[in-house]
Every structure is written in structure tokens, then in C-alpha cells.
Amino acid sequence: MPTLVNFALRERVVARAGSCCEYCLIHQDDVPEAHEIDHLIARKHGGQTVAENLTLACLPCNRAKGADLTTLDPQTQTLVPLFNPRVQIWRDHFALVDAQIIGLTAIGRATVALLRFNAPVRVDNRRWLIEKKRYPPTR
Numbered sequence: 001m002p003t004l005v006n007f008a009l010r011e012r013v014v015a016r017a018g019s020c021c022e023y024c025l026i027h028q029d030d031v032p033e034a035h036e037i038d039h040l041i042a043r044k045h046g047g048q049t050v051a052e053n054l055t056l057a058c059l060p061c062n063r064a065k066g067a068d069l070t071t072l073d074p075q076t077q078t079l080v081p082l083f084n085p086r087v088q089i090w091r092d093h094f095a096l097v098d099a100q101i102i103g104l105t106a107i108g109r110a111t112v113a114l115l116r117f118n119a120p121v122r123v124d125n126r127r128w129l130i131e132k133k134r135y136p137p138t139r
């Protein structure tokens with residue numbers, strides 16, 4: 001569910017993320033729906049509405065994540081935490097290979113699967129953005 005946060009906090013989260021989804025890295029300008037503020041630890045699990053617990057997420061990532069904190073690594077079937085952009089580095093866990101996002105670690109693989117990074121239309125869109133040099137973000 002979209003999170004209501006005050007404008008100042010939203011602006012801080014958006015600026016920190018460079019207006020990109022912190023999971024799949026797609027830029028706000030390249031999707032039709034507004035990116036959402038996601039609670040890393042969902043409110044239902046006691047997560048607070050503070051910058052350290054918030055991330056910017058595109059609609060497909062945020063819908064797929066929901067209130068989840070963990071999921072199964074598809075390779076080992078062990079329960080692992082989802083990628084946390086506040087404490088982890090994207091390139092440590094993911095790599096872009098021909099418009100697909102590949103998980104490099106258990107956390108990466110689990111997050112790729114749960115958030116459906118490589119759904120066909122998302123890969124198609126990513127490939128198109130790569131051709132236009134609008135993906136991945138450079139910063």
C-alpha cells in the first residue's frame with residue numbers, strides 16, 4: 001500500500017535515490033506511475049516512518065515486495081532477507097546482463113525472484129531504455 005509521508009520526508013527520500021527505484025533502478029521519468037515510498041520494515045512489523053527505514057520503489061517492485069522482509073533464495077531454498085538499499089550496495093548483489101538483472105548473492109537472487117525484476121515486459125522496457133542510454137542510472 002502506498003505510504004503517506006510528509007512532503008519534506010518524501011523529497012528527501014526521492015533526492016537520496018536520485019529519483020530511481022532503489023530495487024530495479026528505473027528512473028521515475030521512465031515509468032507511467034509515480035514511484036512510491038516503501039517502508040523497508042513494514043509498519044505492520046513495527047517499522048517507523050523515518051528516512052532510515054524508507055526507500056523509493058517503483059510500482060511493480062513495491063507491489064511485489066509488499067510487507068515482506070525475507071523470501072527463499074531460489075537456488076538454495078533457504079530463507080534470506082530481501083535487499084536493503086539503506087545498508088547494502090546494489091552492485092554487490094546484482095548485475096545487469098543483457099537487460100536482465102541477475103542476483104549475485106542469495107539476497108540478490110531472492111530479491112530478483114520476489115520482485116519479478118525479469119518479468120518479460122520489464123526486461124523489454126529495460127532493453128529499450130538501455131538503447132536510449134537512460135538505463136542504468138549513472139551516479
Ligand SMILES: [Zn+2]
Nearest residue numbers: 021024058061
Ligand atoms: Zn523497481
